[in-house]
Amino acid sequence: MKERSLLITGGLGFLGSWTVEEAVRRGYKVIVVDALTYAANPENLSSLKVKFVVPSVRHLWGVLRVEDRRAFPVSDPPNYDGYGRVEDVEREVEEFLSSPLDALVILASVEDYELMKRLMPYVEGVIHLAAETHVDRSIEDAWDFVRAEILGFYSTVDAFRRVKGREGRFLLVSTDEVLGEVMEGALDETAPLMPRNPYAAAKSSQEHFAQSYINTYGLPITIVRPTNAYGPRQHPEKFVPKIIINALRGLPIPVYGDGRQRRVWIYAPDVARGIMDIYERGNFPDIYHIGSMDELENLALVRKILRMMGKGEDLITFVEDRPGHDRRYSLNWEKMRRLGWYPKVGLDEGLLRTIEYYAERYANRPSVRR
Ligand SMILES: NC(=O)c1ccc[n+]([C@@H]2O[C@H](COP(=O)([O-])OP(=O)(O)OC[C@H]3O[C@@H](n4cnc5c(N)ncnc54)[C@H](O)[C@@H]3O)[C@@H](O)[C@H]2O)c1
Structure with a gap:
């Protein structure tokens, strides 16, 4: 086994790419499967020295299909080097580990x-x-969630069990949504799972499998539940990017129901730092909550962003609520404080950086009020 490789x-997604960057900063060589x-x-990994490879023609077809319907403006598409057969992946990895590259x-x-x-x-x-x-x-349709969350997690964690067993560390990134609606106070890591939408159910299934593997095989699996993350690189379909992009373009900003749903917001690089702190200093197995003090109603968040962008509230459009929409999530993250972690970027500064990121990509720079 090579030391310090993860x-x-x-890793090409929102939190994944921030985590890859944080790991590289801490001296790991990172293999990403995405x-x-x-x-x-x-583009999310454009600050790093990266090689992209496609295992087979079968995978390449998938890549081409997806490239066709990308939502992101990709300025500099990477070269995809095909290596043909799955057996050749070992050669690719060995070359990578002895190379100056940050990520494969x-x-x-x-x-x-x-x-x-x-x-x-x-x-490791x-x-x-x-x-x-x-x-x-x-x-709308949860098939892709069943495949990615349940089959995908099973394949990954069972490969870990068979090859590494009790050696090494496995960190599963779950979500606050598995605990369901919390009308008062904040739930700690001992709260029972109460998923209330299909995404949360799929994520809970991962946790059930993880717990069963800890119990049955004694595997070193730790579960991390972050609260709502925001920041640069998030897909435009998500709430914060949608508010910013629609405001930049003068389009209506859809707010579900009465907009009084409460969420706790955390800047994505802070989550990535938390994930790596747990990976390096946390207990295995265990559960950790990653949260912040920035709790507010959705409508208040929209108003705040519009104010920062110098836009009027006339863009706010109330639309039919999401079915089964949870009113509030809230995590007690005292355990992370004890680990020495706390969020460093507050909501104002984080939103400012996020607005700047989307403004650069989706419009001419707006005037941003601090
Ligand atoms: N963003 C948040 O607010 C938040 C909060 C709590 C937990 N989480 C969890 O953090 C993780 C990352 O969330 P995100 O917001 O970065 O998501 P994202 O949608 O931005 O990225 C997901 C990434 O996973 C990849 N992916 C999907 N299916 C795959 C498969 N079968 N094989 C390999 N790669 C696959 C996608 O290509 C994408 O790059 C998720 O597990 C999510 O449940 C996110």
């Missing part, structure tokens, strides 16, 4: 069990983020 799944779904963006990105699904087993001997640990993540899509 497998990070879903299926390049509509939510992935190769394998464009494949984590459901590829053979691939996952072949990668395990080369890494796994951080699993690959998932379908948009609640609205899961309400």
Whole structure:
């Protein structure tokens, strides 16, 4: 086994890419497995020295299909080097580990069990983020969530069990949504799982499998539940980017129901730092909540962003509420404080950086009020 090498799944996505960067900053060489779904963006790793590879023609077809319907403006598409056969992945990985590169990105699904087993001997640990993540899509049709979350997690964690067993560390990134609606106070890590939408149910299934593997095989799996993350690189379909992009374009900003749903917001790089702090200093197995003090109603968040962008509230448009929409999530994250972690970027500064990011990509720079 090579020292300080990590497998990070879903590393071309929003939180995944911030986690890959944070790991590289801490001296890890990172192998990413990402299926390049509509939510992935190769540009997210543009600050790093990266090689992209596609395991086979089968995977390449997937990549081409996805490239066709990308939502992101990708300024500099990467070169995809095909290596043909899954057996050749070992050669790719060995070359990568002795190279000056920061990351090797394998464009494949984590459901590829053979691939996952072949990668395990080369890494000391796994951080699993690959998932379908948009609640609205899961309400429309949850098949992709069942595949990515349940089959994908099973393939990854079982490859880990078979190859690494009790050696190494496995960190599963779950979500606050598995605990369901919390009308008062904040739930700590001992609260029972109460998923209330199909996305949360799929994420809870991951946690059930993880707990069963800890109990049955004694595996070192730790679960992390972050609250709502925002920041640069998030897919435009998500709430914060949608507010900003629509405001930039003078389009209506849809607010579900009465807009009084409460969420706790945290800047994505702070989550990535939390994930890596847990990976390096946390207990295995265990559960950790990652939260912040920035709790506000959705409508208040929209108003705040509009104010910062110098836009009027006339863009706010109330639309029919999401079915089963949870009113409030809230995590007690005292345990992370004890680990020495706390969020460094407050909501005002984080939103400012986020607005600047989308303004650069989606419009001429707006005047941003601090
Ligand atoms: N963003 C948040 O607010 C938040 C909060 C709590 C937890 N999480 C969790 O963090 C993780 C990452 O969330 P995100 O917001 O960065 O998501 P994202 O949608 O931005 O990125 C997901 C990434 O996973 C990849 N992926 C999907 N299916 C895959 C598969 N079968 N094989 C390999 N790669 C696959 C996608 O291509 C994409 O790059 C998820 O597990 C999510 O449940 C996110």
